[in-house]
Amino acid sequence: MTDFDVRLITDEERRSTFDLLGRALHSNRVSDETWARVGDSWPAAHKFGAFDGDAPIGVASSFDTEIAVPGGAVVGVAAVDGVGVRADRTRRGVLTALMAAQLADVAARGVALAVLHASEPTIYGRFGYGSAALGKTVRVARPAARLHERVPASGDVRMLTPDEAVKEIPGLYRRIGLHRPGMLGRPDLWWPIAHDRHVGPAGSHVVAVHSGPDGDDGFVVYDTVEHRSLDAPDEGAVLKVRDLQAAGPVARAALWRFLLSVDLVSAVHARHRPVDEPVAAMLTDHRHARSLDVEDDLWLRPVDVAAALGARTYRTVGPVVLAVTDRTLPANTGHYTVGPDGAARTDTAADLALDVDTLGMLYLGQWSATALAQAGRIEVRDPAAVARADELFTTVAAPWCGTLF
Structure with a gap:
């Protein structure tokens, strides 16, 4: 049983949750003058708060935008722009509850990808995010x-x-x-x-x-x-x-x-x-x-694995079957054929097995399947499939975000 509730914030709670995030990130309390300038950039939409009674103790915020994926398509993405927990309430499950609520909401809205910049990189792998672009x-x-x-x-x-x-x-x-x-x-x-x-x-x-x-x-x-x-x-x-x-x-x-x-x-x-x-x-x-x-320049999380894999293109080589495991969004767990003709769910036996955070690392082309397999992040069931995956996922230009948020 928890001693807090997680829900979407209201318009009246925008200022208090913005202040909470600032304190969690060790910045100064926002002044009335600053809030007048930037408050409209902190709308209530897509912001989950953890509350002890009426007092906010944690927040997870995102905004909807677009991201370029390999092949040139531009698809919808949830950009996670603020996550923080009050210092006296950390390590009590608040962050886990906030991230679960946020991901469930992104999935329910049909957004295939989520991205963030990680202030503490060790946190986000357990929520399915992988380091997808370097700078x-x-x-x-x-x-x-x-x-x-x-x-x-x-x-x-x-x-x-x-x-x-x-x-x-x-x-x-x-x-x-x-x-x-x-x-x-x-x-x-x-x-x-x-x-x-x-x-x-x-x-x-x-x-x-x-x-x-x-x-x-x-x-x-x-x-x-x-x-x-x-x-x-x-x-x-x-x-x-x-x-x-x-x-x-x-x-x-x-x-x-x-x-x-x-x-x-x-x-x-x-x-x-x-x-x-x-x-x-x-x-x-x-x-x-x-x-x-x-x-790391960008962390990426496939929220709808089938839609995410289907949104990008792949180079011309034989297909690979991936077994993906997603503990937070179990509907994504399954096998997917990926090839030059696209991607789709399949019942075919897997060539490679990986968790969804490792798929996030592979998705934009920053990391090769060979490197991830050698690091133990990919389980190799068919050794010949590793080279095919390298060719399928590689990109001419290295991925890059270039936008602070």
């Missing part, structure tokens, strides 16, 4: 770094005013489109918290836009971080990239060229970039670009 942190030294002469130089880059940055970038992001597996749509509620407060009149970030022959096709959002110290009084500032989006390699190269041209800067630091972004290869001396870290 790298790259640091490029200035002024030593020089772009190679063959790197395209085309178009123009202009800096926006704070008001222009708030007004123009949402439309430009939509124009750029979800062109890489793992990229997410950014609904209206996303922008006030994740973008406007950083780039608007009260923010500190700078926005620059690239324009090519067909108009605006890329943008970068960055902040300037002081890097001087007593030991290095002449060290320049560091440009810290928050968001860099481009419709193609020419726009991407132009934005990097712009960043590396800013005076009085000692380095450009960018976190959560695509692992295959060729920044080092764009330089005359690749050693001036260092990959400092590779970390």
Whole structure:
């Protein structure tokens, strides 16, 4: 028997659950002024609260958007944007109850996938999420770094005013489109918290836009971080990239060229970039670009395994039968044929067996079946099927989310 109830929150409980989430994540209590700016981005829809009487002790929030999957399709997804439990009520089943309620709701609404960024990666595997896309942190030294002469130089880059940055970038992001597996749509509620407060009149970030022959096709959002110290009084500032989006390699190269041209800067630091972004290869001396870290960029959970597998495409090779186990949503447990003609449930004997969180790791193409089998995450029943699964699930471009939420 529990001493709390889990239910959808009401409009009147939005502020208290937002404050609770902030405290759970160790941020300051939101002021009335801040709530006036961002409150509309915290609607009651799809937010489950755990309550002890009338007092919230936990919250699990999501919003509906879209995700690009291998093959170019864009499908609906639940983006889990806030999970927290009050510090004095942790390890009492509150989180488990919240996640179960949230997943049941996503499944009932017919949404095939759920995604999140994990503040504590060890938590979410038991709820069926797998690390589905990785991102790298790259640091490029200035002024030593020089772009190679063959790197395209085309178009123009202009800096926006704070008001222009708030007004123009949402439309430009939509124009750029979800062109890489793992990229997410950014609904209206996303922008006030994740973008406007950083780039608007009260923010500190700078926005620059690239324009090519067909108009605006890329943008970068960055902040300037002081890097001087007593030991290095002449060290320049560091440009810290928050968001860099481009419709193609020419726009991407132009934005990097712009960043590396800013005076009085000692380095450009960018976190959560695509692992295959060729920044080092764009330089005359690749050693001036260092990959400092590779970390999880997106966690993915197939909520409806048949629909999720059917939404993406596969490369041309013989099919594989997967035995999937899902302890939280047992309706997903079963066998699935996956091949170049699509995916469907089957009664055929399985070639490979895996839990649903491992399927989440495999789904966007970040991890190979070979690597997951060698790690013990996939049970191999037909050794020849591993190579076929590698070919089926692989993608040309590494998956990447690129959206903080």
